[in-house]
Amino acid sequence: MEKIWKLKESGDELTVERLAEELTMPKLNPTNEDKRCYSIIANLLVQRGIRTFSQAKTFFRPDLNQLHDPFLLKDMDKAVERILFAISAKERILVYGDYDVDGTTAVALVYSYLSKFYNNIDYYIPDRYEEGYGISFKGVDYAYETGVSLIICLDCGIKATEEIKYAGEKNIDFIVCDHHLAGKELPLSYAILDPKVENSNYPYDELSGCGVGFKLIQALQRRRGLKGDDIIPYLDLVAVSIAADVVPLTGENRILAHYGLKVLNHKPRIGLEAILSYANIKHVEGNKVYFNRELTISDLGFLIGPRINAAGRMDSGRSAVELLIATTEEEASKVAGKINDNNEDRKNKDKEATLQAQQMLETEGTKDKKSIVLYNENWHQGIIGIVASRIAEEENKPTIIFTKTNGFITGSARSVKNFDIYTAIEKCHHLLTHFGGHTFAAGLSLKEEDFSEFKALFEKEVENSIQQEELLPEISVDMEIELNDINDKLLRLLNEFQPFGPENTEPVFVSNQIYDANRVRKVGKNHLKFSAISIKESMLPVSCIGFSLGDYYDLLHNGIKIDICYTIEENNYQGHRELQLNVKDIRESE
Numbered sequence: 001m002e003k004i005w006k007l008k009e010s011g012d013e014l015t016v017e018r019l020a021e022e023l024t025m026p027k028l029n030p031t032n033e034d035k036r037c038y039s040i041i042a043n044l045l046v047q048r049g050i051r052t053f054s055q056a057k058t059f060f061r062p063d064l065n066q067l068h069d070p071f072l073l074k075d076m077d078k079a080v081e082r083i084l085f086a087i088s089a090k091e092r093i094l095v096y097g098d099y100d101v102d103g104t105t106a107v108a109l110v111y112s113y114l115s116k117f118y119n120n121i122d123y124y125i126p127d128r129y130e131e132g133y134g135i136s137f138k139g140v141d142y143a144y145e146t147g148v149s150l151i152i153c154l155d156c157g158i159k160a161t162e163e164i165k166y167a168g169e170k171n172i173d174f175i176v177c178d179h180h181l182a183g184k185e186l187p188l189s190y191a192i193l194d195p196k197v198e199n200s201n202y203p204y205d206e207l208s209g210c211g212v213g214f215k216l217i218q219a220l221q222r223r224r225g226l227k228g229d230d231i232i233p234y235l236d237l238v239a240v241s242i243a244a245d246v247v248p249l250t251g252e253n254r255i256l257a258h259y260g261l262k263v264l265n266h267k268p269r270i271g272l273e274a275i276l277s278y279a280n281i282k283h284v285e286g287n288k289v290y291f292n293r294e295l296t297i298s299d300l301g302f303l304i305g306p307r308i309n310a311a312g313r314m315d316s317g318r319s320a321v322e323l324l325i326a327t328t329e330e331e332a333s334k335v336a337g338k339i340n341d342n343n344e345d346r347k348n349k350d351k352e353a354t355l356q357a358q359q360m361l362e363t364e365g366t367k368d369k370k371s372i373v374l375y376n377e378n379w380h381q382g383i384i385g386i387v388a389s390r391i392a393e394e395e396n397k398p399t400i401i402f403t404k405t406n407g408f409i410t411g412s413a414r415s416v417k418n419f420d421i422y423t424a425i426e427k428c429h430h431l432l433t434h435f436g437g438h439t440f441a442a443g444l445s446l447k448e449e450d451f452s453e454f455k456a457l458f459e460k461e462v463e464n465s466i467q468q469e470e471l472l473p474e475i476s477v478d479m480e481i482e483l484n485d486i487n488d489k490l491l492r493l494l495n496e497f498q499p500f501g502p503e504n505t506e507p508v509f510v511s512n513q514i515y516d517a518n519r520v521r522k523v524g525k526n527h528l529k530f531s532a533i534s535i536k537e538s539m540l541p542v543s544c545i546g547f548s549l550g551d552y553y554d555l556l557h558n559g560i561k562i563d564i565c566y567t568i569e570e571n572n573y574q575g576h577r578e579l580q581l582n583v584k585d586i587r588e589s590e
Contacts (some may be wrong), residue, residue, distance in 0.1 A: 002584050004474045005510065005565055011046025019045060024052040027451050037490050043479055044497070044507055060496050062258040064232070070219035073202050075191035078421050079175045079216065080223050082190050086150045087118050093144045095123040096153040096208070098133060099317030101244035101308045105237040106154035106177070106210040108324035113217045113234065120148065125317040129381060129405070135160035144170045150190075152177065154217075155209025158194055159183040169575035175214045179247075204251045206543035211256060212240030236268055237324065242501070243300035244309070249501030257297060257499045264295050271323040272304065278343075279303040297499040310343035313382030350383040354390055357401065361391075370471065371462040373455045375411075377404035385412035385441075392416060394475045398424065398462050400444070402451070408433060409451055413442040414452075425463040428454055475584055477565050480509045483514070483534045483542055491579060492566050512563045513589050516556040517541040526550030532581065534562065543571070546583035561589040 010016070019041035024030045030038075045051075050059050058066065070076055086093055093114065097107035104125065111123045124143070126136045134156035143151055150173050157164065159177035164174045164187040174189035181196050193212055195205040207215070214234060221231050227565040239260025242253050249257060264272065281295070281303065319335055319342075326332035357374050366372055372391060379387070383403040392399035392414040398421050402411040415421035420439045429435065431454045435444035446454055481519055500506040511533045520530040528549040533543035544566070546552070555562060564583050571580040 002472060003515050004469065004472050005477050005585065005587075006474050007477045007510070010049055010479065011043050015051050016042045016046050019051065019053065019056065023056065033487065033489070034204030036485055037487070037493065040479070040481060040485060040490065041213040041493050047478065053119050059254075062255040064228070064255065064259060066205050066217075066255055067252060070215040070222070072217055073193050073195065073212075073219075074197060074200050075193055076215070076219050079177075079191035080219050082150065082173065082175060083114075083152070083220065084223065090120055091149045091564050092147045093118070093121045094146075094148040094151045094351045095121065096135065096139060096143075096151050096156075097123070097125060097321075098155045099125050099128050099320075100478060101305050101320075102157075102209040102241045102310070104171060104308060104317055104320040105241040105244075105324060106208075106213040108321050109210055109212045109234050109237045110152060110154060110177075110217060112325045113220070113322070122148070123318075123321055125312070125321060127316065128312050135163040136165055136381070137166060139163075140167045140170065140172065143167070143172055148172060150175070154213050155179070155481045157187065157189070158192070158197070159187075161185055161187045163187075164189050172413070177209070177216055179209050179212050204253075205246045206250065206253060208238070208241040208245045208247050208253070209247060210238050211253065214256065214289055232259060233263055233267070233269070234262040236272060236568050239264060239297070240272070240304055240308075243297045244305035246301075246502055248503040249297070249499055250503050253501075254499065254504065257501070261295060261297070261300075261499060264300070269324065269326075270329055270332040271326045271336065271398040274326070274329070274332035275307050275339060276324060277333075277336065278307070278340040296503055303397045306346075307339055311339050314342040314345050314380075346386075349380045350386050353383055353387045353401075357387055357391055358394075361395070369459055369463075369467050370397060371459050372399040373402070373458060374400075375402035375451060376411060377409075378401040381405050381410060384410075385414070388412045388414040398466070400425075400458070404448070405445070409448050410445045411443065413437065413444065415440040416470055417474055418463075419466050419493050424458060424465065426447070427461050428457050431457065459542075475565055476505070476508060477510050480510045480512070482537060483532060484539045486542060486568060486579065486581075488579060491570060494568060506567050508565055508567055508584065510563060510565045514562050514564055515559055520553060520582055522550045522553055522557040528552060528556075528583070530556050532564065542581055543578055544581045544583050545571070546586065547585060549583060552586045555588065562586050564590050 020039040023038040024034055056277060080390050095107050095111040098410060107123050115121050124139050126139050131138050135153060137373055149171065152175045154177045156178060158178040158180050167174055168188055176187060176189045176192045176253050178194045179196060182222055186192060193216060195202040195207055198277035217231055221228060235256060238256045242257045248251055308320045311317055319339055323335040325338060326335060334442045356376060360374050372395060381403055384403050388399045388401040396416050398415050400411045400413040402409045413421050413425060422437050422439055422442050425435055425442050425444055432444050432446050435442060437443055494507055511534065514532045515535065517531040517533050523529050526548055528546035530544050532544050533541050564586050566581040566583045571578050571579050
């Protein structure tokens with residue numbers, strides 16, 4: 001499918017020039033290569049809002065001392081006092097969280113911290129299908145029946161006004177730790193820790209749910225007069241939540257992720273090490289286990305996140321917490337095996353449903369439609385969101401995948417760039433029994449007899465409001481450079497931008513007027529290997545890999561000039577190291 005290459009605006013020229021000079025200044029007699037290298041780095045920094053040497057130093061050298069005071073969070077004083085009072089009065093405390101990665105890591109973090117010095121404590125993860133997202137009346141009843149008088153909820157609760165009111169009637173206090181936007185009214189809880197609430201003065205509002213949980217234990221640690229360094233080992237959980245919940249990799253999140261990755265790479269908790277044993281990223285030497293390479297945020301999102309999520313999708317999210325709080329290798333290994341089985345089951349069902357969905361697309365004649373709406377009553381409810389994401393990405397159309405649950409048709413919706421799928425669904429609300437979500441993802445349900453009418457109306461709403469360019473996939477490009485700008489020094493400096501994520505994505509470059517040095521070949525499943533040379537300069541060829549770009553073989557083989565967009569990486573294969581371009585797209589040069 002044709003892709004749009006969207007080149008970002010360059011940073012202000014004078015600011016970039018000044019910052020480049022400041023970055024180059026420590027070097028004695030900088031070469032032209034040095035100057036060009038730091039000019040590229042300066043431009044990338046300014047694009048990210050980093051305009052001074054001091055800001056660049058902070059960006060490149062994250063420091064835990066840069067974390068904000070946890071007591072700047074509204075109600076933090078009240079929350080800490082209530083928890084410490086509960087402990088002194090020997091009240092029973094319940095740590096409550098959602099069934100996804102952010103929720104289960106947050107519960108594991110707060111529960112394992114408190115249980116180190118207090119044992120009248122329990123945790124609760126709602127059933128995805130029986131109770132749904134967030135606080136449930138069933139969960140409150142469980143708390144009441146087990147003698148709980150204080151619930152600390154994480155990654156949920158900010159909109160649970162009725163459920164928290166119900167808990168109050170049973171004399172159960174709530175401390176809400178959330179990071180989502182509030183509804184029209186706040187729940188009547190004892191304290192609310194949420195950087196997004198109105199009148200919040202907290203300097204950073206993009207924390208994950210687990211990140212808010214970390215701020216809570218940071219405050220408790222300080223109030224208890226203990227060292228802040230003692231809670232650094234909990235940052236592996238925060239890093240996993242940041243990766244899985246796809247929150248911006250800026251500000252505090254960047255610091256938390258940076259140090260969380262350090263913990264994961266050097267002394268991960270037993271449970272995470274156990275689940276990674278199924279990810280082909282470890283090897284054993286003697287009695288020691290080593291990772292084959294440094295784990296990245298991307299690894300956490302692709303290797304750990306789906307496995308933890310699979311517990312809640314296919315069985316129970318409670319087993320994810322059991323894994324993350326495990327204290328013995330035997331316990332961790334047992335739970336990790338169970339969760340990996342859940343993930344294999346999830347992958348099989350996901351693969352089967354995706355294939356069926358693709359076949360339905362071919363037979364139902366959806367090519368001319370602006371949206372995709374598919375229904376199969378046999379699809380597992382736990383995988384329809386994954387299938388919707390995959391189909392939306394492949395077809396680049398707003399997509400809803402439905403299955404049958406408890407007598408209703410239940411759907412999971414995923415959007416494409418710049419299109420508000422929630423609003424389109426909202427305009428069909430009279431046909432729905434339930435819906436909720438946000439701009440790019442939503443959940444909904446309806447009666448089976450209303451499905452055909454909904455499908456037609458949704459297509460009409462999409463057709464009336466989506467722009468044709470929104471149906472073309474887009475690659476965001478940071479800047480155009482020449483191939484001779486690429487060297488080991490530039491790669492080393494680019495690696496300093498990690499961890500990558502939203503609002504700090506891996507830099508993507510464009511180079512024009514390129515041809516192959518007679519080395520192009522197809523490898524694997526339609527992948528492309530070639531060596532790039534620019535017609536503008538004399539230089540050694542640069543090794544390139546283009547995944548799923550095998551269809552461009554003839555273009556390169558015939559010596560036609562091309563433009564490429566790519567990231568720069570290091571390729572290590574059988575002890576041989578080389579600089580490599582990971583090509584994202586190719587087009588014929590004008």
